[in-house]
Amino acid sequence: MTPPPPESKPASSPAPAPPAGLRERKKRRTRDALLRAALELFTSQGYEQTTVDEIVDAVDVSQRTFFRYFANKEEAVFAVQEMVERQFVEQLRARPPHEPPLQALRAAVLDAWNTIGDSIEQVVPVELHMRTFQLIESTPALLAVQMRRSIETEEEVARIIAAREGLDVDADPRPRVAVAAFSGVMRMTGRLWGAGEDLSVESMRVVTAAQLDELVPALAGDWRAG
Structure with missing residues (x-):
């Protein structure tokens, strides 16, 4: 008597993929x-x-x-800084259109620092980001990259300012001049903050506000001694 054929086992289904959100x-x-x-x-x-x-x-x-x-x-070393810069650019785009360029730039960077601590903390500790900032400033290879990235960001910001003012950025030098001055103050601010002992976001914001408050007076009036 011929034995019955063995029962075939159903093919095992692959494990379901996790939901997209997960x-x-x-x-x-x-x-x-x-x-x-x-x-x-x-x-x-x-x-x-x-x-x-x-x-x-x-x-x-x-x-x-x-x-x-x-x-x-x-x-990787610039990942969090990229996020910080994007937040600043978003804040600048959202500034009221009637604000003068330097006022809009100042308000945008300080507003960004008001909220950036929470954004950074979602990725890495703020203190680690601040130490990374110091690392960039003290590492020649990274500082060169930082300068290149700054030039690219300055161009983007200058075009935003020009659009706000209804200017042709390639015909009118003022947006690029204003942004270059602002960026110079921000670089000086970073060096001053990095040389201090308080590496908190609030410390960075205070130093930034103090230095930006000097920008407009420094560019106005007679620089010569009386």
């Missing part, structure tokens, strides 16, 4: 963990001395995972 939260957690590990290593042992292998080992992921989120170490 996937995005997991990606965000992985990116934030890599970013925090990178900044901790950069600020503790030096940017050039830190390898991608050390960063991924600290998070227990592969190099492939790191490069899924960051093109290189440079992109």
Whole structure:
């Protein structure tokens, strides 16, 4: 008697994919963990001395995972600063159209500092971001990148100012001159703040306000001694 054929087992279905929201939260957690590990290593042992292998080992992921989120170490070191700059640009775009250019720039940067602490804390501790700022200022290779990025941001901001004023930025030099002056004060502010002992966001905001308050008087009047 021929035995009956064995019953075929249904093919196992693949495990259901996690919901899109859950996937995005997991990606965000992985990116934030890599970013925090990178900044901790950069600020503790030096940017050039830190390898991608050390960063991924600290998070227990592969190099492939790191490069899924960051093109290189440079992109990681400037990631939070990029977020800060974007918030400033958004604040500037939202300023009332009747404000004079320097007033709008001052208000935008101070408004950004009013809320940026919470935004940074969602990614890394504010204190770590501030230490990263000092690292950039003291590392020639990163400072060169910072200058290049500043030029690009200045051009974007100058075009926003020109549009607010109804000017052609390529025909009228005033938007670029105003933004160059503003950016120079901001760079000086960063150096003054970085040389101090208080690395809080509020300290940065106070120093920024004090220096910007001197900008308009410094550009007006007679500079010659009486």
